[in-house]
Amino acid sequence: QSVLTQPPSVSGAPGQRVTISCTGSSSNIGAGYDVNWYQQLPGTAPKLLIYGKSNRPSGVPDRFSGSKSDTSASLAITGLQAEDEADYYCQSFDSSLGGAVFGGGTKLTVL
Amino acid sequence: QVQLVESGGGVVQPGRSLRLSCAASGFTFSSYAIHWVRQAPGKGLEWVTVISYDGGNKYYADSVMGRFTISRDNSNNTLYLQMNSLRADDTAVYYCARDRGRFSNWFFDYWGQGTLVTVSS
Numbered sequence: 001q002s003v004l005t006q007p008p009s010v011s012g013a014p015g016q017r018v019t020i021s022c023t024g025s026s027s028n029i030g031a032g033y034d035v036n037w038y039q040q041l042p043g044t045a046p047k048l049l050i051y052g053k054s055n056r057p058s059g060v061p062d063r064f065s066g067s068k069s070d071t072s073a074s075l076a077i078t079g080l081q082a083e084d085e086a087d088y089y090c091q092s093f094d095s096s097l098g099g100a101v102f103g104g105g106t107k108l109t110v111l
Numbered sequence: 112q113v114q115l116v117e118s119g120g121g122v123v124q125p126g127r128s129l130r131l132s133c134a135a136s137g138f139t140f141s142s143y144a145i146h147w148v149r150q151a152p153g154k155g156l157e158w159v160t161v162i163s164y165d166g167g168n169k170y171y172a173d174s175v176m177g178r179f180t181i182s183r184d185n186s187n188n189t190l191y192l193q194m195n196s197l198r199a200d201d202t203a204v205y206y207c208a209r210d211r212g213r214f215s216n217w218f219f220d221y222w223g224q225g226t227l228v229t230v231s232s
Contacts, residue, residue, distance in 0.1 A: 002155060036218040038156075045206055045222040046148075046156065057220065089156055093217040099172055100146070100158035100217050 003028065004090050004103035011109040012080045020106045022073045022090030028101055030071035033093040037066055037075045040087040040105075049088070050075065077108070085110045113137040113221045115207050120226030123197055133190040133207030133223055141165070141185040144210035146219060147192050149203035159205070160192070164213040175201075197230045204228075 005023040012018040022035060029035055037050040048057050050066040063078045073092075077084055090103040119131040133145070147159040160171045160181045169181050180193040190207055204227050208219035 034218065038219075045224050046219075047222065048218070048220050051211075051218050051220070091156075091218065097173070099161075099170055100148075102156045102158065105155040 002104040003094055003097070003101035004092065006088075006090060006103035006106045008104070009107045009109065011111055012077075013111045014080055014082065016080045017076065017078045018080060018108065019077075020075045020088050020090075020108070022075070022103050024071050024073075024092060024101075026071065027096040028071075028092045028094040029068065029073055031095055033095075035066065035068050035073035036091045037064075038089045038091065040089065042086070046089065080110055082110050084108060113209065115209065115221060115223035117205060117207055117223045117226035120205065120228045122229045122231060124232050125198060125230055127197055128193070128195045129197060129228060131192040131194070131205055131226060131228070133192075135188045135190065135207075135209075138209070140183075140188040142213060144212060144215045145183065145190045146208045146210060146215075147181060147190075148206045148208050148219065148222075149201075150206070150225070151200070151203045154203075157203070161210065161215050162190070163215070168214060170215070194228070197228075199230050202228060202230050 034052045038046040039049045040046045054066040065076050087105045089105045094101045114136045116134045146161040162181045178196045182191045204225040206225045207223045209221040
């Protein structure tokens with residue numbers, strides 16, 4: 001059972017907008033810790049997608065954006081493309097556990 | 112460019128030990144905290160441990176506390192993970208991942224390709 005909760009799967013057609021939710025608690029997201037997002041393409045290592053207040057590393061398209069409210073966060077992907085098909089993970093810090101915590105991951109399928 | 116290359120994985124019997132290495136290049140290794148993150152087959156990501164830039168601060172997940180030890184050799188740009196008393200549920204791909212800060216900012220901006228550890232009799 002992951003500390004952060006994500007839907008197991010989401011899907012969308014090319015060009016559409018999808019969102020992936022990430023629900024935490026008062027010891028992580030609700031405590032004000034940043035939520036970061038990672039993309040893991042099949043058979044590869046995770047890659048940082050969004051960090052902090054919706055910051056994108058160099059090379060990440062602005063189709064990807066993040067938001068946070070209370071004890072939850074969301075990743076939005078607009079203009080969905082086939083190459084976006086991957087697993088997506090949210091991540092934060094948990095003060096009760098004293099370490100980084102991840103969501104269980106969400107598999108995005110592009111229809 | 113930033114590169115992290117893990118090695119040392121393999122098949123090991125329960126209760127035995129294994130040491131992983133992570134060779135870093137393309138950045139000033141001694142200026143960054145580094146993490147180990149693992150992923151069991153078909154499962155999600157699990158943070159394991161982190162070490163500060165100078166090795167002075169280390170933190171561990173409860174699941175590995177007392178069994179795993181993280182260390183680093185800044186003169187050789189290498190990170191290590193000593194894993195003792197291995198259990199079947201330690202079976203995973205182990206990734207080293209760079210933090211943004213000297214201590215931990217608690218996110219991972221570059222990842223290695225991972226090394227597979229299988230604990231089985």
